[in-house]
Amino acid sequence: MTTRENISDTPWAGDDQAWWDWYMSLANNPPIDPVRVEPWPVRPQGGAASDQEVLVSLGTPYPLTGDAVEYFRVNGYVRLPNVIPHAVLASLFLRANRLLDREHGSTNPGRFLALEQVWLTDPLMRGVALSRRLGDIAAQLMGVDSVRLYHDNILSKEPGCGRTPWHRDSHHYPLDTSAVCTSWVPLHPIPASMGPLACLPRGDAADALGTIPLSIEDRSYDDLVEAALRSMGATPDATEYAAGDVSFHAVDCFHTAGPNHTTTSRRVLSSTYYAEGSRVVEQPTVLSGSWTTFLPGVEPGGLALSPLNPVVGWSPST
Template identity: 45%
Template structure:
């Protein structure tokens, strides 16, 4: 029995995810993080330098920066289509990253008694700086350009704070999570500080079709066997894993089909990330969402399974010829 599961979600076998999630999404994250395999022995935390971002810009300056379209490097669209992900340099300036980091820290509040991964979604509804970031011509525009889709909608944003000593995020692909009937779904991962190897950068299994190698593995809603089996299957198949540190300003974008994981934060500094997920306009909610989708009705309220996902909480971002909104 997994202590994070309710009586309703614990029913059935370990691979039975048919029940709807009946908690909130913070509880969902506690459950999902418990499915990652971590070493038994304690690891000492590494001191990491705190970068000097220079003068802190005000909100208007950050919004203005994010309003400038980003010029994709040559081959980025092709690399995304082949690998399922791309990491882009200098998407945000050090000052903008620090301003967003401080804003997310304020919105999340201080860590609880048992620090782990703290997460909160839909901050864009309440905070204008987060709203400007996730709907910006720069960030959302890159997402549209990489997918080569003219009109996207926001599924949700996410503030993810992995506290010092917090463990791994299990191997997964987002197609298992997001209850959408489209593969034109993309997520961004914007770390708001440098992420050295010891801090647990997001890591990606190369190959848009790599998910097929593990498609038949049974999911484990109770323990860590799925995480372990995916890791072993990728190793046996010789799949290359991109597991590189993120420099300040680097932002990654990954497909809903891309298998990815993140290491433990073995440093003394919290790892703060602003994430967002976008999907092609016209996508529908799948007929049978499961507990793996968490409280999905928070993100597309008033939408029933089988209906088009186009609630007021899913604003449109459009692609222009320059690849921006």
């Protein structure tokens, strides 16, 4: 695993959006050429499901195949088709837009916007974060009896926003376990020009990246990762997302996401899950952001358990 020894353990002093503004500055992003910006229609076709229909759908089991589980365990990520019905997606899309616009306004060119812990205040977003459909997938992929929620997000890569810096989630989540994974739920189709999630499969290339020391002072870490991938001829999987697709990536999965060259916001819901019984690391770093917001009352080294971390998924045998 990438060394964290040079990363400050001073707690993050700002709010979550300030953390994201800072974090995106660690990616080596040339200015986006306006000539390449193109429109992309993202509003889902057809009618939107009612709130009750959304909750029922998100509570229905997904037919996860053995091949999908094996792919995740070999590669550290998997993309699953038709996880979210289109009418449900339309409802979530409209609600996420409303919440983001209320918090940030409707025009934020070049920024990466985030809303975290929205499940605490919005019933529809609560349905996503506490979804048995998604939580059970996470438990099955990781092969654990049950998973708890770390936090949820609405993530919006605004028009002209650059690439997300290369990272593993183990850089950020202060959890002393490898049984952590994150769902990535696009609220609309995501073509290459909009910046889909790009995951590097486990293997020699990912292992080589693990020897690169982290830096939060500048863009050097992102540069070194990019250079290493070029020298090895390694290419991440940046497959476009169709409406309804959902991906899950493990805590050790190296990933990035491309720039948004379109004139429309790229919007995604995301939740992170960890195995029940996990503990917090002894020395969380500044890369963990406002982690005490997600684990209130939990001390470093303590059991990762608070009222904000309900069990949300089980393996079929439990």
